[in-house]
Amino acid sequence: MLAASYTQAAALPAPRGFSFHTMKHIVYLSRAVHPLSDQDLQELLDQCRRDNIQHHVTGILLYSHGNIAQLFEAEPEVADALFERIARDGRHSHVQKLIDRPISARSFAQWSMAFHPLEPAGFEALEGFLLPHRVPAPPTSLSIADATLVELVCLAVFGPDTSAPYAQALPGAAQ
Amino acid sequence: MREQHLQDILRRLPAGVATLEGEELRYTFINEAMAGLLGPADATGQPVAVHAGPWPADLLDVMQQVYRTGKAYVAKACQLQTGAAGPIYCDVALEPVLDDNRISGLLLFAVDVTVQEQARQRTHELAIETRRLDARLRVLTETAPQITFTVDGAGRYEYVSPQWYLFTGQPPTCDLNAIWPLLIHPDDRLRVLYQSEAARKAGVGWSYEYRLRRYDGHYRWMLSRALPELHAPGQPVYWHGALTEVHDQRELSEARRRGEAELRFLADSIPELIWTATPEGFVEYYNRFTEDYSGLSTDELGPTGWINLLHPSEQAAAGRQWVHCIATGEPYENVFRMRRHDGRYRWHIIRARQLTDEQGPRWFGACTDVDDQHRLRQVLQTQYDELAQANRDLDTFVYTASHDLKQPVLNLRGLFDELRQGATFADPQAEQMLGMLDEALTQLDLTLQELAATVRDQRGLSAPAEELDVRNVAEEVLLGLRAQVQETEAVVELDAEAAPTLVYGRANLRSVLHNLVSNALKFVHPDRPPHVRVRSYLSAAGQPVLEVRDNGSGMVLPSQPAPVFQPFARQHPHIGGSGVGLYLVQRIITSRGGHLEVSSEVGEGTAFTVYWQERGLNGHA
Ligand SMILES: Cc1cc2nc3c(=O)[nH]c(=O)nc-3n(C[C@H](O)[C@H](O)[C@H](O)COP(=O)(O)O)c2cc1C
Numbered sequence: 001m002l003a004a005s006y007t008q009a010a011a012l013p014a015p016r017g018f019s020f021h022t023m024k025h026i027v028y029l030s031r032a033v034h035p036l037s038d039q040d041l042q043e044l045l046d047q048c049r050r051d052n053i054q055h056h057v058t059g060i061l062l063y064s065h066g067n068i069a070q071l072f073e074a075e076p077e078v079a080d081a082l083f084e085r086i087a088r089d090g091r092h093s094h095v096q097k098l099i100d101r102p103i104s105a106r107s108f109a110q111w112s113m114a115f116h117p118l119e120p121a122g123f124e125a126l127e128g129f130l131l132p133h134r135v136p137a138p139p140t141s142l143s144i145a146d147a148t149l150v151e152l153v154c155l156a157v158f159g160p161d162t163s164a165p166y167a168q169a170l171p172g173a174a175q
Numbered sequence: 176m177r178e179q180h181l182q183d184i185l186r187r188l189p190a191g192v193a194t195l196e197g198e199e200l201r202y203t204f205i206n207e208a209m210a211g212l213l214g215p216a217d218a219t220g221q222p223v224a225v226h227a228g229p230w231p232a233d234l235l236d237v238m239q240q241v242y243r244t245g246k247a248y249v250a251k252a253c254q255l256q257t258g259a260a261g262p263i264y265c266d267v268a269l270e271p272v273l274d275d276n277r278i279s280g281l282l283l284f285a286v287d288v289t290v291q292e293q294a295r296q297r298t299h300e301l302a303i304e305t306r307r308l309d310a311r312l313r314v315l316t317e318t319a320p321q322i323t324f325t326v327d328g329a330g331r332y333e334y335v336s337p338q339w340y341l342f343t344g345q346p347p348t349c350d351l352n353a354i355w356p357l358l359i360h361p362d363d364r365l366r367v368l369y370q371s372e373a374a375r376k377a378g379v380g381w382s383y384e385y386r387l388r389r390y391d392g393h394y395r396w397m398l399s400r401a402l403p404e405l406h407a408p409g410q411p412v413y414w415h416g417a418l419t420e421v422h423d424q425r426e427l428s429e430a431r432r433r434g435e436a437e438l439r440f441l442a443d444s445i446p447e448l449i450w451t452a453t454p455e456g457f458v459e460y461y462n463r464f465t466e467d468y469s470g471l472s473t474d475e476l477g478p479t480g481w482i483n484l485l486h487p488s489e490q491a492a493a494g495r496q497w498v499h500c501i502a503t504g505e506p507y508e509n510v511f512r513m514r515r516h517d518g519r520y521r522w523h524i525i526r527a528r529q530l531t532d533e534q535g536p537r538w539f540g541a542c543t544d545v546d547d548q549h550r551l552r553q554v555l556q557t558q559y560d561e562l563a564q565a566n567r568d569l570d571t572f573v574y575t576a577s578h579d580l581k582q583p584v585l586n587l588r589g590l591f592d593e594l595r596q597g598a599t600f601a602d603p604q605a606e607q608m609l610g611m612l613d614e615a616l617t618q619l620d621l622t623l624q625e626l627a628a629t630v631r632d633q634r635g636l637s638a639p640a641e642e643l644d645v646r647n648v649a650e651e652v653l654l655g656l657r658a659q660v661q662e663t664e665a666v667v668e669l670d671a672e673a674a675p676t677l678v679y680g681r682a683n684l685r686s687v688l689h690n691l692v693s694n695a696l697k698f699v700h701p702d703r704p705p706h707v708r709v710r711s712y713l714s715a716a717g718q719p720v721l722e723v724r725d726n727g728s729g730m731v732l733p734s735q736p737a738p739v740f741q742p743f744a745r746q747h748p749h750i751g752g753s754g755v756g757l758y759l760v761q762r763i764i765t766s767r768g769g770h771l772e773v774s775s776e777v778g779e780g781t782a783f784t785v786y787w788q789e790r791g792l793n794g795h796a
Contacts, residue, residue, distance in 0.1 A: 029455070098457055099478065143482075144483075145477070145481075145483045145494070148494035148495075148497060148498060151498045152455055152478075153455075156455040156456075
């Protein structure tokens with residue numbers, strides 16, 4: 001393909017006053033109060049996976065060297081209540097909400113968590129666990145602005161090296 | 176019986192009681208409490224000097240003196256040497272016992288006052304410690320750079336540290352309460368007096384800033400902070416506080432606040448989209464013009480919302496480039512179309528740079544509207560391209576025309592020569608005219624040759640065939656046509672895999688590709704953007720073929736294909752162009768031994784197929 005293709009749909013923010021939405025997504029960054037050990041991480045993973053399956057929360061949590069970022073999708077009341085709880089959680093601080101928007105559909109099929117365990121052996125088989133370089137590309141159902149946001153969040157958590165797989169993520173990266 | 180009863184009481188008394196008899200002061204009676212003090216061995220009958228027990232030596236001396244003088248004595252808080260863990264203190268009363276007016280012994284009476292004594296000693300230690308702390312506090316308050324003070328409930332100064340006198344230059348004899356308010360800057364005075372009174376009334380502390388006159392007459396900003404000293408449960412009686420000079424910080428932060436407000440005002444006044452972003456690349460501020468231009472608030476735009484404003488076809492590349500810049504710190508620059516609140520896209524240059532100073536890195540971005548320039552340039556480029564093409568076409572036309580005219584001129588020359596030989600003219604003037612005609616014919620031939628040679632050399636149309644990368648040449652051609660491609664939102668597909676190279680004249684291949692592709696971009700179907708497929712492949716006979724197929728409006732082909740390629744035969748009179756394009760393509764191809772085929776369906780599209788070499792010639796190869 002030589003010339004540009006013009007098929008990408010425009011992703012525009014919802015018009016003002018438009019309130020009928022069944023879903024929303026929230027993205028935040030935060031700092032762990034103290035570095036999380038493998039055991040801390042596994043406990044968090046277990047707890048979140050259990051609760052998120054129960055409340056139909058999907059998304060992804062990223063952790064590295066005390067940097068935390070999470071995107072989650074749920075029904076608005078569920079998402080708001082969850083964010084409230086997370087923001088009050090004493091395990092992290094400096095919770096900075098980046099986006100809180102209605103969405104028309106989910107982009108993540110489940111909830112998972114990506115980090116570098118000190119002892120990766122036990123983790124690889126864990127349901128919902130991902131090594132940072134295995135984090136899938138931001139789904140194409142996200143607007144490009146949101147996909148860029150997810151990439152920046154990934155960059156902020158993992159730094160420029162491990163975020164490399166995401167560089168393939170945006171449409172047309174292979175050109 | 177009564178004696179016995181008395182003895183019982185004495186024995187059980189909680190104070191120690193003993194009697195000592197004779198010059199040697201032998202113990203005669205020891206109650207239980209005293210026995211506890213004297214130790215386990217029974218001392219009854221022993222002289223006190225032998226069984227000294229807990230008594231210190233000087234007390235033994237005093238016992239002797241009391242015995243001798245008959246004057247009673249009380250040793251207060253006398254420390255006893257018992258085996259117990261801590262020291263034991265007793266008040267020991269020594270009373271002479273008289274027998275017939277003669278001293279016959281002593282009555283020893285010991286009351287344990289250890290607890291009282293310990294309390295007294297602690298108090299003493301505390302007093303010493305308090306004096307030490309007091310001294311330290313004084314040193315501290317008088318050496319710290321702050322002025323410290325104590326105010327009573329009525330607002331009268333009880334104490335002010337010497338720094339106040341140093342700062343204000345007032346003599347130590349001045350009346351503090353009268354002079355202090357006068358040293359406060361007139362603009363701050365009322366406020367300060369009101370605030371401190373309000374705080375005192377409410378029984379709370381205060382913290383405020385005001386200007387105080389220095390010894391040199393300059394007013395300096397001071398921070399006054401004080402807390403009430405609470406005397407439970409009543410009113411606070413004193414406020415203790417400190418006065419810190421904050422002039423420089425205040426000037427600095429004032430300047431910074433002013434600077435920030437001015438910068439923001441500036442940013443909000445500039446008719447450009449301006450924004451700042453965190454080191455992680457999240458936009459945190461969009462200026463007012465951005466909101467006006469986009470019709471969206473900062474909140475609606477969000478941390479990466481500027482991407483939403485870009486033309487959908489440009490968003491992915493823009494996002495990718497931004498992520499790259501955040502990762503590397505490289506400046507960001509590109510030209511994009513940005514959507515205005517009314518839905519119109521205008522071209523903008525987006526630039527962003529990272530600022531790193533002591534406040535940490537931040538990104539500053541600006542989007543400059545270059546739409547007018549961009550459009551003007553596009554128009555100029557299109558005109559330039561059209562002119563260049565027309566020029567090329569005309570050159571080629573001149574070349575081919577001169578080539579085509581060669582034969583008729585040759586024929587004319589033949590006829591003329593024959594006429595000259597066969598016919599005679601009576602008129603002498605005729606001979607002269609024949610000579611002129613001959614000359615004119617020669618001249619015409621020469622001119623045609625020169626014309627052809629000039630254009631040929633200039634345009635490289637006669638350049639020898641070379642091996643060409645079809646894809647390369649096609650990409651060059653498309654680069655020249657990019658304005659049309661963008662304008663029509665065309666998708667051009669290029670597939671030269673089956674036959675990547677072609678031996679041909681470079682200028683000729685360019686000319687053919689240019690004409691066929693621009694043709695496809697011209698005759699666009701009104702309901703869909705053009706989709707042009709350029710394919711280089713080998714025919715069944717192994718000969719190189721080029722196909723240019725479009726989904727445009729198509730055309731009605733005459734029964735004979737020839738007229739399509741006639742010069743000036745315009746298929747679509749409503750669309751501009753010199754009309755010589757296809758004629759030239761045809762001429763180029765046939766002059767190099769190939770041929771051109773066309774198939775078309777109205778409303779569906781057109782396909783041109785170029786057979787570079789004649790089937791008949793090399794079909795068997
Ligand atoms: C970084 C981080 C991410 C979290 N993510 C989730 C989550 O996705 N889902 C969830 O149910 N709890 C999550 N939690 C846990 C909640 O903060 C909270 O502990 C949990 O919901 C239980 O709340 P409760 O003790 O008030 O019931 C997270 C905690 C931290 C520190």
